[in-house]
Amino acid sequence: MPDSFKIDAHVHVFTSDMPLxxxxxxxxxxxxxxxxxxxTLEHNGVDRAVIAAASPWGDYNDYILAALRAHRARLRGTAIFNPPVDRFALEAMNRDGFVGMRLPFIGLPKLPDITTFEYRALFRRLADLGWHVHPHVEGDDLPKILPTLEASGVKIVVDHLGRPNPKSGVNSDGFKALLRSIETGRTWVKVSGGYRxxxxxxEVARELLRVAGPDRLVWASDCPFVGHEGQFPYQATIDWLVEAIPDAAARAKIFGATARELYFNGE
Structure with a gap:
């Protein structure tokens, strides 16, 4: 695999007529x-991408399914579910290229209880299939949900550098909980959303690299930057990683090799 190989681990696709x-x-x-x-990928020299289900459309995963079926070799995706979800549905989605579940909890007045049987059974099914759970929460909420996810045995992928508290950064409780979770061996972090x-x-990206190493980090653009449209070009997200991670060998893994193993089974 060439050093220039890139996988964008966090993008969104949608149409204006999808139900909100x-x-x-x-x-x-x-x-x-x-x-x-x-x-967009082709214009910027990016080989593959992973579609993150987005909270505005809830469990309407239909358009992501259409995208995966149209571009099976280049795309993988995550879904949003309202538990329970049976094994048969998950196996069908697995065949179409779904590889994970996103927990769309950010902005809610109260975090849902993921210790219920419905969630625990779902996490076990995801673990059995080799999927990951992608918590979409503020960094300060990570300590509230990571222990349950860690106990379930499922892989965990945290987006946007862990969303640490902007005031305390690497010293925030949420970020420290993320570093501890990485040490369990089943947690990855998306080096993305630096603009947020x-x-x-x-500094956060370099601390993640120091603790996690490049085998637990993946790069992502967050394209098309919902809520921040038009503020910077796609290429800027590539340039940002080049500046943030000076080590070329580590950067090559973060750009592509780690995501290839995590999302595409090394294919």
């Missing part, structure tokens, strides 16, 4: 189709 949940955090009035995604964190983002 009640009171969504964002309500995009435009489409970003899977055809546009593929064109501000000046501390590169």
């Amino acid at each position: 949940i009640d009171n969504p955090r964002h309500a995009p009035n435009y489409s970003f189709t899977h055809e546009e995604l593929i064109a 964190l501000g000046p501390q983002a590169k």
